[in-house]
Amino acid sequence: MFQTTSYSGDLTAGYELLNKQLAALLEGETNTVANLANASALLNQFLDRINWVGFYVTDSEDSLILGPFQGLPACVHIAFGKGVCGTAAATQETQLVADVHQFPGHIACDAASNSEIVVPLVRDGKTIGVLDIDSPEFDRFSEIDRQGLERFCETLLRYI
Known part of the structure; x- marks a missing residue:
């Protein structure tokens, strides 16, 4: 496994390898919770300079509930349209936020973020959850991260 700071290749290639690792890790497993847990663990190992990575899953037609994650305890319920995840x-x-303190209605689950x-997980036109990643650094995530994480979620959707 590699982290973005120690990986000697470019970040795009790193995300391509990460996607292959995800597919190999989840192949043959049908349990959604197990697959989300392993996906969050894989991202936690791959990404540097983050303090939280995990999933919120759709709990009702208009709310999310905390799913598998890596990091400090987090907010449990988030309404659609509220904060970065709900938006x-x-x-x-995908919501790429350089400074969460400037995001209208930001929900501060961890003051260090x-x-x-946040990348939505969408199946058949319905949001089934979101991938949420926080960093203690301002402007941590790039367009390459957005593209790589969107592809990661496309791969993940085949297994959940």
């Missing part, structure tokens, strides 16, 4: 769930668009990326 990603409602809009079905300064930037965030």
Whole structure:
């Protein structure tokens, strides 16, 4: 396994390898909770300069509930449209936030978080959850991270 700071290749290639590792890790497993748990652990090992990585899953038509994650205890319920996660769930668009303190309605589950990326998990036009990653650094996530994590979620959706 590698982290982005120690990986000698480019970040895009790192995400391609990460996707292959995810597919190999989840192949043959059908349990959603187990697959989300292993996906969050894999991301936690791959990504550097983060303080939280995990999933919120759709709990009802308009709310998310905490799923498998790596990091400190987190908010349990998030309504669609609230905070970065709820916005990603409602809009079905990735939210790349350089400074969470400037995001309208940001929900501060961890005061150490300064930037965030949230990728919606969408199946058949419905949000089934989100991937949420926080960093203590401002402007931690790039366009390459967005593209790589969106591909990661596309791969993940085949197994959950």
